[in-house]
C-alpha cells in the first residue's frame with residue numbers, strides 16, 4: 068500500500084516537491100534526468116565530496132547515482148558513502164555498455180533499489196514513480212531499523228501504533244530531567260520502560276535503583292528508602308544507605324507508588340521538593356541528585372480524591388506521564404511477542420517444538436490477557452515445556468476455548484477490523500498526517516475523519532492535516 072502511494076505523483080502533496088540528490092559520477096554530463104522528474108526537486112552533485120556537502124545542507128527523500136566506468140578504489144569510496152547513510156535509498160542510472168561488467172553488477176545488486184539504463188527513452192516517465200517507490204521502501208526500512216534499534220537498546224518488542232506512541236514518548240521524556248509517572252495495568256512493561264528512559268537519559272552511566280513500594284512491610288519502608296544510622300532502632304547494627312541515596316547520579320524507580328504509606332509520602336515529597344534526605348536516626352541532611360520515575364496500576368487521581376494519596380505528591384510525580392497500554396490494545400503485538408519469547412526460550416536448547424499453530428495464534432489474539440506480557444511469557448514458557456506437538460496448540464497454552472472454531476468472526480466484523488487496521492497503518496506511516504493518510508487509503512479527508520470517529524481512533528483532533 069505504501070509503495071503504491073509512494074509511487075503517486077508527488078506534486079499532489081501540499082508539502083511541496085520532495086528532494087532527490089543526483090550524484091553524477093560519469094563525468095559525461097549528458098542524459099540530464101531533470102525534465103523527467105515531475106514533482107521532485109533535483110539537487111546535483113558532481114562528486115562524492117560535493118554529495119556529502121549537499122547531504123549536510125538538505126534533507127533528501129531519495130538518491131540517484133549516475134554510474135560510469137569505475138576503478139576499484141572509487142568503488143570502495145562509493146560503498147563507504149552508502150554505508151554512512153543507511154536510511155537513504157538509491158536508484159542507479161547506468162550506460163548500457165557498463166551493465167554486463169561484474170564489478171558494477173555487484174554494486175547495483177547490493178546498494179540500489181532499482182536501476183535504469185541510459186538513454187532512458189520512453190522508460191523515462193517511469194522514473195518519478197520509481198523514485199516514489201524507493202522513498203516508500205526507504206520509509207519502511209527506516210521504521211524497521213528504528214524498531215530493531217529499540218529492541219536492541221531496551222529489549223522491547225512491539226510494532227503496534229499504541230506501543231510506537233510509547234516508544235516516541237520514551238525518547239522525548241529521556242531528554243528531560245523531570246519526574247515521570249508511568250500508568251498502566253500490571254505486567255504491561257512499566258519497569259522495562261523506566262529502564263529504557265534511564266538508559267537513554269544523560270544519567271545512563273549512573274545507577275538505576277528499583278524499589279517496589281507495595282512489597283515492603285510498613286515499618287521497613289522508611290529505612291529502606293532513606294537508610295538508617297547505626298542504633299536507629301533495635302537491630303540496626305550498622306549504618307545502612309537507603310535506596311534514594313543509592314540512586315544518586317542516576318534514576319530511582321518507585322514501583323507501585325500508590326501503595327506507599329501516607330506517612331512516608333510526606334518524606335518522599337520533601338525529597339522531591341528539596342532534593343535532600345535524612346537517614347532514620349540521623350541528624351545530617353544529605354543532598355541527593357536522583358531522577359524519580361514512579362509507576363502505578365491504580366488510579367492515583369481516585370486515590371487522591373479518597374484521601375489515600377497526597378495531592379501535592381501526585382502533582383510532583385506527574386510532571387511527565389506515559390500511559391502503557393494493555394496487551395490487548397496492541398494490535399499485532401501478541402504474535403510478535405509470542406514469537407520473540409518462543410525464540411528466547413528455545414535458542415539455547417534443542418527443542419522439538421517449532422513454533423505456534425495457526426489456531427494458537429488465533430486463540431492468543433482472541434484472549435484478553437489480564438496479566439498482560441507477564442502472563443504471555445508464562446503461558447509460552449509453559450507451553451514449550453509441556454507440548455507434545457511440533458506446533459504449540461491452544462490447549463498447550465491453556466486457551467482451548469478461544470481457538471478459531473469457537474469464535475469465527477462475522478463478515479461485518481472482519482470488514483471493520485480490516486478498515487481499522489488500514490486506517491491505523493496509514494496514519495502511522497503518514498506520521499498522523501490525515502490528508503496524506505486519506506490519499507493512501509483512496510478516500511476523502513472528511514470520510515477518514517468520519518471513520519476515525521466511528522472507530523474511536525484517538526487523537527484525530529490533534530493530527531496534522533497538511
Ligand SMILES: Nc1ncnc2c1ncn2[C@@H]1O[C@H](COP(=O)(O)OP(=O)(O)OP(=O)(O)O)[C@@H](O)[C@H]1O
Pocket residue numbers: 222223224225252253254255256257258259260322362364440441444
Ligand atoms: N515490549 C516488551 N518487549 C519484551 N518484553 C517485555 C516488553 N514489555 C514487557 N516485557 C517483559 O514483560 C515482563 C513484565 O514487564 P514489567 O515487569 O516491566 O511490567 P510492569 O508493568 O512493571 O509490571 P508490574 O506493574 O506488575 O510491576 C518483564 O519480564 C518484561 O521484561
